[in-house]
Amino acid sequence: MEKKETIYDVFVIGGGVNGCGIARDATGRGLNVCLAEMNDLGSGTSSTSTKLIHGGLRYLRYFDFRLVRESLKERELLLKNMPHICWSMRFVLPAPKALLHKIVIRLGLFIYDNLGGRTILPGTKTIRVKDSNVGKILRNKFSSAFVFSDCWVEDARLVILNAVDAKKRGAHVLTHTKVTNIKREEKYWRVTTKGKEGITQEFFSYSIVNAAGPWVNTLNNNASKEDTPIHLVKGSHIVVKKMFGHGKAYFLLGKDKRIIFVIPFQEDFTLIGTTEIPHNDMSQEPNCSKEEKKYLIEFINSYFHSKLEFENIVWSYSGVRPLYKHLTDNQDSVSSITRDYMLNMESINNLPILTIYGGKLTTYRKLAENALFRMRSYFPKMQGSWTSQEPLPGGNFKLEKKAFLIKELCEKYSFLDEKWSTRLIKNYGTLCDDLLGDSKTKEDLGIDFGHSLTETEVKWLIENEFANCGEDILWRRTKLGLRFTKKQEKQLNDWVQNYLSV
Numbered sequence: 001m002e003k004k005e006t007i008y009d010v011f012v013i014g015g016g017v018n019g020c021g022i023a024r025d026a027t028g029r030g031l032n033v034c035l036a037e038m039n040d041l042g043s044g045t046s047s048t049s050t051k052l053i054h055g056g057l058r059y060l061r062y063f064d065f066r067l068v069r070e071s072l073k074e075r076e077l078l079l080k081n082m083p084h085i086c087w088s089m090r091f092v093l094p095a096p097k098a099l100l101h102k103i104v105i106r107l108g109l110f111i112y113d114n115l116g117g118r119t120i121l122p123g124t125k126t127i128r129v130k131d132s133n134v135g136k137i138l139r140n141k142f143s144s145a146f147v148f149s150d151c152w153v154e155d156a157r158l159v160i161l162n163a164v165d166a167k168k169r170g171a172h173v174l175t176h177t178k179v180t181n182i183k184r185e186e187k188y189w190r191v192t193t194k195g196k197e198g199i200t201q202e203f204f205s206y207s208i209v210n211a212a213g214p215w216v217n218t219l220n221n222n223a224s225k226e227d228t229p230i231h232l233v234k235g236s237h238i239v240v241k242k243m244f245g246h247g248k249a250y251f252l253l254g255k256d257k258r259i260i261f262v263i264p265f266q267e268d269f270t271l272i273g274t275t276e277i278p279h280n281d282m283s284q285e286p287n288c289s290k291e292e293k294k295y296l297i298e299f300i301n302s303y304f305h306s307k308l309e310f311e312n313i314v315w316s317y318s319g320v321r322p323l324y325k326h327l328t329d330n331q332d333s334v335s336s337i338t339r340d341y342m343l344n345m346e347s348i349n350n351l352p353i354l355t356i357y358g359g360k361l362t363t364y365r366k367l368a369e370n371a372l373f374r375m376r377s378y379f380p381k382m383q384g385s386w387t388s389q390e391p392l393p394g395g396n397f398k399l400e401k402k403a404f405l406i407k408e409l410c411e412k413y414s415f416l417d418e419k420w421s422t423r424l425i426k427n428y429g430t431l432c433d434d435l436l437g438d439s440k441t442k443e444d445l446g447i448d449f450g451h452s453l454t455e456t457e458v459k460w461l462i463e464n465e466f467a468n469c470g471e472d473i474l475w476r477r478t479k480l481g482l483r484f485t486k487k488q489e490k491q492l493n494d495w496v497q498n499y500l501s502v
């Protein structure tokens with residue numbers, strides 16, 4: 001049976017970090033790729049994380065050395081390849097009083113510093129905290145703390161930049177397009193999708209990658225012989241007004257042995273999380289419950305002098321981790337379930353489907369490489385791995401040049417102040433020139449929607465970054481949603497809808 005329509009090499013289901021990472025990698029190797037995302041890119045788990053590119057210090061507790069080593073190796077590589085949206089961060093871990101505990105943690109940090117070939121990030125230091133700005137705000141009179149390194153990443157932008165690059169290299173990226181069915185035919189897969197206006201379409205592909213994250217088992221595919229079980233675990237964060245003036249984050253151990261991060265967020269805020277609650281129904285949107293807010297507030301109030309209350313929460317969000325279920329998992333502790341990923345390949349009549357389970361933002365690039373390694377026998381002409389050396393769009397500058405780029409942008413566009421320039425460089429890196437073009441004054445950028453978001457930027461996000469509504473822009477392309485009033489949000493959304501309708 002000959003088909004006239006395009007038959008893709010790979011059809012990727014899901015536009016989270018793993019789906020977009022695989023689509024980018026595969027396209028760069030010369031494969032013809034289509035990706036379908038049922039909502040906005042990154043709108044699933046990938047924009048609701050703690051936003052750390054980290055080895056996962058706490059996984060050492062479970063002897064998950066493979067995952068920690070791979071993550072630590074990726075940490076500096078990703079930092080180099082996306083210096084605009086990723087930066088190093090120092091974490092304060094208050095040292096316990098008991099000497100044995102102190103020694104065990106220091107040993108763990110020594111392993112953490114040395115397991116992954118660290119060259120850029122500074123190593124662990126022990127500091128006296130009693131009267132320092134780091135220690136003074138803590139309730140318990142800790143006398144010392146360990147300060148170690150990890151990295152921060154703008155998680156949703158990581159996803160979007162992978163999709164932007166995949167498209168630039170030739171991938172067909174569809175947003176607001178749900179895959180409703182996949183079926184093996186004689187020579188190819190038939191993929192049925194439903195778009196925003198309910199329009200049904202069919203696509204054809206020689207292979208499928210199911211990267212639907214926590215929805216991985218919801219596709220009723222007669223493809224997969226049996227659905228591999230996963231644990232769905234909800235994690236919630238709260239955001240409050242800036243709790244402290246210094247730029248370090250905290251890594252705090254609770255009485256229940258869980259870790260809570262307290263992280264400087266978007267200049268004026270503090271991010272606190274996360275919880276871990278089983279969440280078994282993906283048709284229910286996860287949200288941060290009253291109990292979770294209470295848990296996080298009480299945790300903070302037990303550690304810090306500041307008295308947080310419900311009213312101090314300015315934003316909260318929740319995501320669901322799809323964790324791969326091992327038979328040996330301790331059913332009593334979701335914290336102990338591995339964050340490692342699993343790739344499951346099934347092939348009948350030379351028509352493969354690769355299903356992705358689990359994973360972390362940190363390992364998305366390596367996961368994509370491994371996914372394509374698993375597919376190499378089906379595409380013998382596929383080129384070799386390439387993403388370790390190739391920056392994401394806007395990331396083609398040296399890490400140490402970031403401050404210079406911010407200053408240079410202010411000089412070139414004299415109407416920008418440092419805050420505005422910093423926001424733009426941290427979002428778009430070297431693509432700022434493309435965005436601002438030859439504008440000479442602020443007025444050249446059109447409508448000012450508030451907090452330095454202008455018509456020019458909004459149009460650029462619609463045309464270059466798949467933005468479709470105010471929410472896409474305020475919460476995933478930027479985090480200006482933290483500052484916008486309801487009225488400003490509405491004005492922006494109305495403008496976007498009007499722009500898209502003409």
Ligand SMILES: Cc1cc2nc3c(=O)[nH]c(=O)nc-3n(C[C@H](O)[C@H](O)[C@H](O)COP(=O)(O)OP(=O)(O)OC[C@H]3O[C@@H](n4cnc5c(N)ncnc54)[C@H](O)[C@@H]3O)c2cc1C
Nearest residue numbers: 014016017018038044045046050052179213235359361362
């Ligand atoms: C609370 C929390 C904190 C975390 N913190 C960190 C961290 O600090 N560092 C770190 O490295 N990792 C962290 N993670 C893990 C990381 O966020 C996830 O592993 C990662 O985002 C998973 O990406 P994904 O692409 O597999 O899934 P998702 O991002 O969920 O993407 C799957 C996509 O598939 C789409 N989809 C589903 N079904 C269909 C369909 N039928 N058709 C079309 N599209 C479909 C969904 O809309 C979704 O966008 C955290 C996770 C959570 C929950």
